[in-house]
Amino acid sequence: MEFDLIERIRRHTDVNRDDVATGIGDDAAVVAVPAGRELAIAVDTLVEGVHFPVGTAPADIGWKALAVNLSDLAAMGATPAWALLALTLPTSDEAFVDGLARGFAELATPYRLALIGGDTTRGPLTVTVAVHGFTAPGEALLRSGARVGDVVMVTGTLGDAAAGLRCLAEADASPYVALVERLNRPTPRVSAGQALRGIATACIDVSDGLVADLGHLCARSGVGAEIDVAMLPRSSAMLAHFHDADAIDFALGGGDDYELCFTVPADRANEVAADLARIGGGATRIGRVVEGAGVHVIDASGQAVAPVRAGWNHFAA
């Protein structure tokens, strides 16, 4: 009875939107896109044991499944509107579903995101969310617009989620709660993405790791990038618990941060930093767009630093 569970989850969100003609309960949802708006659509799957550790709280799973998708909309500068949820569960566990629903709703409600449909199936624990958001025609932030001379910036801090994952291996992770929170409850930078419309020349969210994701942006833009290790924004929570080498490793290669990495014309970097500081989370200048290809990491003396590990690749070791 797929709708019973999906409807049960929806009730936690309690968001009503005039643009939803038919919500949960029919063969498909029917919605209306506002005149003059294009639709940004993303889908992402979380698999237990791959994207979140076995034993993760159901509310954290619900939050994160939506967060990673809202992060994709954020990277486009889109305004969230609707989501569908495809949930595969080993057993019909109502307490688990209610927990997942609470976490999902905590993140969905402030964005007035409506859960409009979904599917529940039996099988290994897997959560797929499809999100839909609005953009003005031609205004979506793409990966492809970076130009030589642009400044590379990133929101928030990098490496916390990877540090949090490392902390979970400790006998007592309680001193590291801030880092574990960053792993389990990432903040999609939706407002930052919207503020970057018309300013950023290219944008991507950091899901696989900075070097990997900035590499995707460079590849789509036909440029290279140079990153200054010393400028990478690292949280005091991470620096309190990890040596500098580990912290840099996490910041360069750790996935799951869901910050936005973007490029702006050099003469607008200060303005953007000020704007995003006002919104919260801030943004830091970490490097520059150069001719060529790939991401080059340099230390304070200008020497090349070999990235310690590659980005997160689900099909790698």
Added chain:
Amino acid sequence: MEFDLIERIRRHTDVNRDDVATGIGDDAAVVAVPAGRELAIAVDTLVEGVHFPVGTAPADIGWKALAVNLSDLAAMGATPAWALLALTLPTSDEAFVDGLARGFAELATPYRLALIGGDTTRGPLTVTVAVHGFTAPGEALLRSGARVGDVVMVTGTLGDAAAGLRCLAEADASPYVALVERLNRPTPRVSAGQALRGIATACIDVSDGLVADLGHLCARSGVGAEIDVAMLPRSSAMLAHFHDADAIDFALGGGDDYELCFTVPADRANEVAADLARIGGGATRIGRVVEGAGVHVIDASGQAVAPVRAGWNHFAA
């Protein structure tokens, strides 16, 4: 590298649409809904060992994952436009992915359905598709409009997929290839659904079994339904291999047929049957909408028949 696999699949479909501003390769797809159209959206997941037997050919998995979703659009009377594919694979197996892509493309291409995004992750074999189609405002076929006195009709034949699943247990399933084909390569009744716009009062696709799905339609419409066992359309392929009792069991309770079950005013039943015969697949009158609730099955003498088994429920035994 999620895009490599999804882009590899997209190349098999080779559908270009003017309404896709940004396809695979960015954080989200960006599309434009035509003026004056609403959007129907559905998502469905297939899990290996639950929705298709272990050992199913990759091309059949690709076809079926799209077919079950197009069937949801068919049940709304919607015109297919775009799909996203979230694929969870135990290993990065290019031959498997190419096979899946071939089956997906065989069904997508005639509908000019564009694959605009997706995600690939490592984990137990699971295929989730999200589809998007167009409807005119207020014209989507819902489950909720059946009225007492309407005729209940169904497209094609019922029970073949369940019969095919039974045949797979045989040492040699080759005599039953037509039935197994119905299980592995269901035909979404997209044209039939479009033809029913403005005529059918309610519509649903038969994924869980006739009694279960017609029951959903009745519940949403606040009515009951009476089905005549003798009128159930059963294929010669099924009748050649199964006793009548089994055939009725499959037709009433077997899932996975993906025919449309719908209600029409009694005075339009003949016209609808003629229209759908022209389109192909046809439609058969199988009963009537009555006051009350639930689905009542009667034999040729008017005696109640107890449904032999309940509809497919992934969380039941």
